[in-house]
Amino acid sequence: MPTKVVYSTSATATGGRDGHSKTHDGALDVNLAVPTEMGGPGGGVNPEQLFATGYAACFLGALKFYAGQKKVKVPDDANVTVTVGIGPREDTGFGLDVKIKVDLPGIEKDVAEDLIAGGHKVCPYSHATSGTLNITPELA
Numbered sequence: 001m002p003t004k005v006v007y008s009t010s011a012t013a014t015g016g017r018d019g020h021s022k023t024h025d026g027a028l029d030v031n032l033a034v035p036t037e038m039g040g041p042g043g044g045v046n047p048e049q050l051f052a053t054g055y056a057a058c059f060l061g062a063l064k065f066y067a068g069q070k071k072v073k074v075p076d077d078a079n080v081t082v083t084v085g086i087g088p089r090e091d092t093g094f095g096l097d098v099k100i101k102v103d104l105p106g107i108e109k110d111v112a113e114d115l116i117a118g119g120h121k122v123c124p125y126s127h128a129t130s131g132t133l134n135i136t137p138e139l140a
């Protein structure tokens with residue numbers, strides 16, 4: 001839990017996976033659709049895409065924060081790819097499978113791996129999913 005909330009946002013969804021979602025400030029306003037792979041019509045955004053997008057951006061931000069503490073310059077073309085899969089769990093309901101690949105061009109392997117591990121420790125998405133998802137970020 002944060003010691004002090006410095007930013008907060010809200011979004012409302014209607015219609016579930018085949019519906020609509022938007023943030024209260026209007027910055028994000030999307031039609032949602034079940035992917036064809038899950039028996040839906042496709043053609044819209046789905047929660048897994050939103051999660052992957054948010055996690056990728058947050059992870060790169062956390063990695064840059066950690067790198068700043070270590071006085072390491074992260075290259076401008078660094079990128080993070082988060083892949084989010086969804087499927088049935090053995091018990092009941094659905095579960096997520098999350099993979100993270102980090103590309104740090106020009107950074108030595110041992111330094112890059114330290115930055116990835118440090119970013120994973122400080123990333124709030126990684127923290128929120130620890131204990132529920134098995135995520136091991138990798139160097140691309």
